[in-house]
Amino acid sequence: TTETIRSLDGTVDIYLADYKYNLPRTAAAYSHAKDYPEVARAAVAEMVKQKGSAVIDDGIMRSGVIVRVLLLPGHVAEAKLCVKYLYETYGDSIYISLMSQYTPMPNMPAPLDRPVTSAEYDELVDYAIKKGITNAFIQDASSAAESFIPPFDSTGV
Numbered sequence: 001t002t003e004t005i006r007s008l009d010g011t012v013d014i015y016l017a018d019y020k021y022n023l024p025r026t027a028a029a030y031s032h033a034k035d036y037p038e039v040a041r042a043a044v045a046e047m048v049k050q051k052g053s054a055v056i057d058d059g060i061m062r063s064g065v066i067v068r069v070l071l072l073p074g075h076v077a078e079a080k081l082c083v084k085y086l087y088e089t090y091g092d093s094i095y096i097s098l099m100s101q102y103t104p105m106p107n108m109p110a111p112l113d114r115p116v117t118s119a120e121y122d123e124l125v126d127y128a129i130k131k132g133i134t135n136a137f138i139q140d141a142s143s144a145a146e147s148f149i150p151p152f153d154s155t156g157v
Contacts, residue, residue: 001039005046013063015047020070022081030112041085053093054135068097074111076120080127087131097137098124
């Protein structure tokens with residue numbers, strides 16, 4: 001929330017945010033959070049207000065905002081809406097991380113019962129390039145593996 005982000009003002013060098021739903025219906029269906037898009041947009045706006053444009057020194061990000069867009073299987077159009085919103089709102093003042101690492105858990109309903117295809121991810125990356133985005137991170141297909149799923153058993157907590 002913006003309240004949480006405001007409470008961190010002056011203590012965070014780099015914000016790493018997620019923006020995976022642009023449509024309230026998708027947020028409601030998958031995360032029971034219909035207000036996710038508006039809350040996420042407001043939180044990112046506060047982050048950018050605090051940090052401004054990214055500061056890179058000797059190839060290392062020292063200050064700024066990175067927003068991760070997790071591509072969900074069957075949801076390329078929505079991921080494009082996320083990218084479009086972020087780029088049209090902030091341009092290259094932020095970094096956008098295009099994530100292909102969605103890994104299905106057992107018994108997920110379609111289309112969440114499968115990984116993202118290379119064609120889906122390539123379409124999203126191509127879209128970002130055509131929009132003119134230069135401050136972006138992309139992933140290798142190998143990042144979508146069960147080894148990236150935490151055990152969710154409080155190990156290490």
